[in-house]
């Protein structure tokens with residue numbers, strides 16, 4: 447059965463296992479919502495350990511005997527190009543479905559879908575550029591290292607960039623020759639299911655990619671525990687990342703984790719003022735602040751602190767909140783009731799911990815939907831919970847600093863290390879900060895641009911492993927040493 451695109455009130459989806467559309471083993475389903483209306487827009491299978499086992503068994507067979515790892519790199523590349531083409535041809539439908547399901551503004555969803563296609567194309571090209579080595583061993587021998595796929599990859603993704611996160615996981619894994627079991631977030635499974643509509647047509651044979659829907663405990667955890675899964679790739683919260691690493695240790699799975707952050711966005715007094723204000727808002731409010739690399743700690747040099755805060759506040763109050771499918775909308779609702787309540791509780795906490803400059807509550811003009819106001823707290827102590835804990839919503843903590851050393855100290859005083867940005871017109875100062883900051887991504891005079899050609903991932907408790915670029919495919923490759931003796935004499939030891 448081909449899956450339909452969320453047009454009617456509650457479309458009933460199936461999951462894609464071993465090349466077939468099937469119900470969950472238990473026949474149970476759960477609702478998927480439109481967060482701008484709080485209405486149910488689909489029902490999807492509530493998969494459990496039985497479904498996980500079916501999917502992993504299919505992926506394992508596709509890997510062991512189905513011939514996927516033996517396809518040529520050229521063939522895998524062509525398949526990824528064809529998948530990219532399907533995404534481009536259906537971009538409008540995918541963007542609309544994404545926007546409706548996760549609440550992000552349609553214009554942002556369109557950028558995401560374009561990035562999805564680019565990601566499949568990039569790894570389609572990279573498939574044929576994976577190369578081994580000749581090792582210079584000091585003997586009459588030929589020593590080689592071969593790169594081989596890791597096997598079955600279990601891929602667990604979040605709800606903030608649903609299809610893009612699926613592409614970041616599937617594209618490098620398939621290019622490497624792995625087979626996949628993908629579990630989208632329970633809040634946003636629809637676009638990944640749409641993608642599965644095209645797998646067979648583009649040439650992915652049965653079992654190479656399986657997509658199952660379900661909750662973390664009942665579908666994610668069994669995937670992490672399954673003995674036939676060789677690798678887990680996860681993007682999500684630090685708390686779940688820690689659980690996954692522990693559970694994966696039991697079978698010594700390879701693990702890559704892209705977790706949260708509390709990224710500093712640092713503004714020196716000599717920064718271009720207008721660009722800086724814009725960069726501060728964009729850094730923390732894009733995608734409703736539901737971004738792992740959100741610049742949620744805004745560090746501002748004391749010399750410009752007051753003027754900067756006023757400028758930011760004035761502009762933040764004008765951000766256009768609205769239904770995600772309206773093109774003028776710059777901020778939609780949060781993804782779910784749970785996330786709404788979580789962000790609301792941080793807004794209340796912030797009022798006790800710091801001073802409020804903008805927002806601080808529900809966006810009152812909407813009768814339904816999980817809308818919250820873009821919120822700015824200031825004079826925030828870096829030790830406050832709103833400066834230490836990832837909120838994953840449009841809540842900014844503005845923190846003053848005295849000088850360069852002070853800025854670096856505050857920036858690095860966090861358990862996380864995903865991203866950071868520095869704004870200054872002094873190239874020496876900016877580059878000193880780039881070197882001093884302990885984070886996997888540092889932007890200068892910008893925040894958030896992300897390219898498939900450049901590495902993505904964190905230091906410290908923001909996880910480990912790198913996605914995108916050539917680093918991304920490394921996460922799905924093993925290295926095999928091959929020694930070929932060229933000396934025809936016996937070894938001569940005994």
Ligand code: ADP
Pocket residue numbers: 602603604605629630631632660661662663665666667670681682683684686687689690
């Ligand atoms: P959030 O806090 O926004 O719910 P999570 O880190 O909990 O973010 O979720 C990210 C992804 O991890 C989702 O696909 C979710 O279903 C999955 N997940 C949650 N808990 C577990 C778990 N214990 N084991 C495996 N996957 C999980």
Ligand code: MG
Pocket residue numbers: 662
């Ligand atoms: Mg969760």
